[in-house]
Amino acid sequence: MLAYSDTRPAPAARAASFADRISVARLSPISTFTAEAEIYAQGEKSGAFYQIEYGAVRIFRLLADGRRQVIAFHLAGETFGFEPEDNHHFFAETLVPTALRTFTQPRHDAVPANMMKAALQAMIKAQQHLLVIGRQNAGERIAAFLMDMLNRQGEHDQVELPMSRQDMADYLGLTIETVSRVLSRFRAQGVIRLHNSRSVELLKLDTLRRLATS
Amino acid sequence: MLAYSDTRPAPAARAASFADRISVARLSPISTFTAEAEIYAQGEKSGAFYQIEYGAVRIFRLLADGRRQVIAFHLAGETFGFEPEDNHHFFAETLVPTALRTFTQPRHDAVPANMMKAALQAMIKAQQHLLVIGRQNAGERIAAFLMDMLNRQGEHDQVELPMSRQDMADYLGLTIETVSRVLSRFRAQGVIRLHNSRSVELLKLDTLRRLATS
């Protein structure tokens, strides 16, 4: 079993916050997935969205020649799967064993305000990520990624990575080798400590924060 | 006056489609801006969103050292300015003389479905752009950009660019020199023809399409 699943119980408080305000919450079924399982595929019929009870998910897109861009990672408590059309524009797969609560999208003319807000936050997040990928160098991208993961995990200086180096590389628009080299450099500089390849301790938070927002 | 404004009347049909379905449409005031004018700034109070009557707009973000990422360009008929919080996350500026219709966001619990759809489409667009910037090379990025502009302008093979090379570079995560070199290469290969630096004729659409989606 991956270190991630062992050390990180689902943050129940955060997980509940969204469902509480959705009237159909108690009707929503929960499905469980093994690690590396497909949740939906690009082009597939959409119509539902999902909240993660526990586990982690990657949303990504492929080019014809196999190049892959990971659009987002989602952790326990977060929601994903909103689509403007009837079909999914991306693939969604689990990283680790994962349970999802499925919500069916209202077919009415109006949409709950908190759903709108969740969608808009996903949009802002994607747009912020554009800056990282478009204008920051490898070190800055990794720093931004680590700070983002830290903020979402609520620990003081400990980050558990549910994804592989390849996933990180495909999220940050880098190669697996560059990701590895930057992490090694950070370790050599005393900026981080790697307990194992999926567990990072952030030793110099101010350095990382300065890099991330350069 | 820029060639863009001279040659491109506002596409009235498309411009009307959104406003028609918004009940407050007839109450919405219109404001006009000169070229290169600020519409709103990052951190500024938000609460309204905008539809372009005529003209064009860039949405962007800055790093401390001046690096800039253009998140999106918006043309006549399109909407922008949705925010999940009370403050703008980005800057919005006009590229050319522009008129905007301002809509005040409903403060209710529910949001019109078509507003949700517009927001989700902006999200998908940003996420698609991540793939371009994260995983495509300079030629592919320019090709994708030209095809996108073509699709939004409705012409058969003619694209008018309301933005400078610097804007294009900051949108595509490249430098101004690389943008210029790729365009020159495309011209040398007979893929495009440059009437002037802001007006492009697409001669080999299939080549561009293949590059863009490679």
Place this chain on the structure above:
DNA sequence: CGACGATTTGAACAAGCTCAAGTGTCGTGG
């Protein structure tokens, strides 16, 4: 005509990629 800003072109450089080999870790089976 002349000047300014935008764009293009050239040459050298560097960040990150590719290809290749090495190291570590974990699960399985003897």
Place this chain on the structure above:
DNA sequence: CCACGACACTTGAGCTTGTTCAAATCGTCG
């Protein structure tokens, strides 16, 4: 309990793409 194999990750060396810095050209406007 230890050996083995598979796979993920790390490290190294050379190369490519796109950047940087610099200069030339173009277009527009007074």
